[in-house]
Amino acid sequence: MYICHLCPRNCGAARSETEGKGFCRLPSEMRIARIAPHLWEEPPISGTRGTGAVFFSGCTLRCVYCQNAEISHRNEGRPFTEYELSEALRRLVDMGMHTISFITATPYTDAVLRTLERYRPPVPLVWNSSGYETVETLRRLDGAIDVYLPDLKHHAASMSRLCAGVDDYFEITAKAIQEMVRQTESPVYDAEGIMTRGTLIRHLILPGSTGESRALLNWIYDTFGDSIPVSLMRQYVPCNNVSVPGLNRRVTEREYLRVLECMRALGLQGYTQDSESAETEFVPVFNQAESFV
Ligand code: SF4
Numbered sequence: 001m002y003i004c005h006l007c008p009r010n011c012g013a014a015r016s017e018t019e020g021k022g023f024c025r026l027p028s029e030m031r032i033a034r035i036a037p038h039l040w041e042e043p044p045i046s047g048t049r050g051t052g053a054v055f056f057s058g059c060t061l062r063c064v065y066c067q068n069a070e071i072s073h074r075n076e077g078r079p080f081t082e083y084e085l086s087e088a089l090r091r092l093v094d095m096g097m098h099t100i101s102f103i104t105a106t107p108y109t110d111a112v113l114r115t116l117e118r119y120r121p122p123v124p125l126v127w128n129s130s131g132y133e134t135v136e137t138l139r140r141l142d143g144a145i146d147v148y149l150p151d152l153k154h155h156a157a158s159m160s161r162l163c164a165g166v167d168d169y170f171e172i173t174a175k176a177i178q179e180m181v182r183q184t185e186s187p188v189y190d191a192e193g194i195m196t197r198g199t200l201i202r203h204l205i206l207p208g209s210t211g212e213s214r215a216l217l218n219w220i221y222d223t224f225g226d227s228i229p230v231s232l233m234r235q236y237v238p239c240n241n242v243s244v245p246g247l248n249r250r251v252t253e254r255e256y257l258r259v260l261e262c263m264r265a266l267g268l269q270g271y272t273q274d275s276e277s278a279e280t281e282f283v284p285v286f287n288q289a290e291s292f293v
Helices: 082-094 106-118 135-141 157-164 169-184 210-224 253-266
Strands: 002-004 013-015 030-038 051-056 078-080 099-103 125-129 147-150 195-199 201-204 230-233
Touching: 030 082, 030 106, 051 082, 078 082, 082 099, 082 106, 106 135, 135 169, 147 169, 147 201, 157 169, 169 195, 169 210, 201 210, 210 253, 230 253
Parallel strands: 051 099, 099 125, 125 147, 147 195, 201 230
Antiparallel strands: 002 013, 030 051, 030 078
């Protein structure tokens, strides 16, 4: 049993191996919903053979529109020991994965670090997160994680309150991303174009929110210049019976182009997506027999 302050929710809640009383309701033992090759991350993460993606159960942010609500809101998944995870990581490496991705792993930071002491995969390790992280927890990952893949979702407090029930998303995430960049510096790529070290910031455009997107892109440029790549995502699909007004539709072509134009005008480097990616069939299958290598 320990008292948890791992994420900015800062619950100070008790977490035992089998029970969690904090906002995330997660026990300290790892819960995982999928461990499998994943081909649909950005090219420097997935390459041609894929990233070995470990989707952890639960989320410390829980956006109302989440595409993966069965794991982020409802904590679906099965318990994993550190030994079991290390063996699964070995299998992913044997399958030829370019990278290993830990997705929404913050509530299990200690268990992940202990797993890596047991077996450190010989490929870049990616920390894929909502961006809503404390600098203290990120400092514990310094040297263990090679690549950070944070979201940068909201700029206005009113928007993060509406979507995730927190006023401080931007303030906290801005500091977290600066810490990630401090640790990893400018991106480094191998001969196959895989990022071996660095930070890649993801931004999902929301319908009716191009002003938010432009404010965030401007912050990236003002803070890092054009040194940090950005993945501009247009695949928003209304999910999880989202009831927030305005979020019940997809992003229009016009909205997407407006944000893309801003990214280009700032000279930010990075990645964009095809409109076909806005389909729910891109959502992986969780917590079924075929979900685990
Ligand atoms: S990881 Fe969970 S229990 Fe710990 S501070 Fe965050 S929400 Fe609370």
